[in-house]
Amino acid sequence: MLTAVCDVDFQYDISLFINLNINYITRLNMKKVTGLGGVFFKSDNPKGMNEWYAKNLGLDTSEYGTTFEWRDADDPSKKGSTTWSTFPQDTKYFSPSTKPFMINYRVENIAALVDELKKENVTIVDEIAAYDYGKFVHILDPEGNIIELWEPKDDVEQVEG
DSSP, rough: OOOOOOOHHHHHHHHHHHHHHHHHHHHHHHEEEEEEEEEEEEEEEEHHHHHHHHHHHEEEEBBBBBEEEEEESOOOEEEEEEEEEEETTTTTTTTTTOEEEEEEEEEEHHHHHHHHHHHHTTTTTTOEETTTEEEEEEEOOOTTTTTEEEEEEEOOOOOOO
């Protein structure tokens, strides 16, 4: 058995060094954006836009837009979706941004990501909100574009085969 005698300061320094490196490696390995969750934009006539996209581009729209469903390429048992939706010009949903669009990105571990974004002084617009279909939070990029981050609930379907 090998025993080392260390002073308290050295043990603290080593412990701090190990913890800092573990945190750094965790940050490097943490998945951030995993895909596109949705595209949302303001329109003078959302209903008319939905109808135009349905007629001319074949989107299966409702009053809320449309949802494209897909399967994860690495794990086909996982289903995903991407939403396309129009909003009225006077919507407050994109606030505080004044831009006419909002992008939604799918993310893993939204709480850890928000912690990292705060460390980088990214503007966090609201608190993480949880719904039946996942967790959401809004941030601003450097040009004031609103970004919606979404951690979807796992949607795993048994695939026979």
